[in-house]
Amino acid sequence: MQTLQIDELTEQYTAAMVEAILGQLLWEGPVVLRTPDDLSDYLMLDVQSGAQLDATWIAANVRCLQQHIQSVYSGMEEGYEAAHFDPEDIEYWYRILSHYSTWSANVTLQDQAENYIVPALRLGKTQLFRSLENNLNQMRLSSDSVQKGLMEYTQSLQRV
Incomplete structure (x- = not known):
């Protein structure tokens, strides 16, 4: 079988499994799963991605970990609903790490x-x-101005 056919079969199988779980034919867990996004959040993986994933396993694991931390910070993870986190940590999480x-x-x-x-x-x-x-940004750049700026910089370094 060609790779394209295998990929197509894999995607069809995944779609069928998602539908079976969402239709509660294969799921009797404590969490109600209504949409593929709910299932993705619960499993911490993208059930809607194609067979040809563009990510390495490391990138996929980092994304999974980020999703878990996101659910902890959002109070969605069991056991962390009432937890208090440092506002600076949360801000850094949402700005850079998430x-x-x-x-x-x-x-x-x-x-x-x-x-x-x-x-x-x-x-x-x-x-x-x-x-x-700042000094270089405030003057018109030329060999002389850059040399002057670097001289001032190295003299300041020598004083330290």
């Missing part, structure tokens, strides 16, 4: 900041570096 793409970019930025061309995206700048940035 989506795979922003989490991945943040990890790359922290581990390999030198690979990012846009200096504004770099994390952990020192006050001296910010000062150098």
Whole structure:
């Protein structure tokens, strides 16, 4: 059988299983599952994805973990309904960690900041570096102005 036929059969099988579970033919659990999204949330995987998944198993596991943490922070996970979390942690979660793409970019930025061309995206700048940035941004760039800015920066570093 060709791969396309196997993929098509796999997708049909998955769709049939989802329908059987949602129709409660194969499910008698404590949670009411009405839609494929409910089932995806409960299983922590995407039951609507195709056979040709574009994600690695690591990416899929990170997404699963993110979904679990999301349900904990949202009070949907059993045992965490009344839990109190630090507002800064929740804000950081929703701003950066809750989506795979922003989490991945943040990890790359922290581990390999030198690979990012846009200096504004770099994390952990020192006050001296910010000062150098400000000085260079305030003047018209030329060899002399950059050399002057770098000289001031290195002199400041030597004083530290």
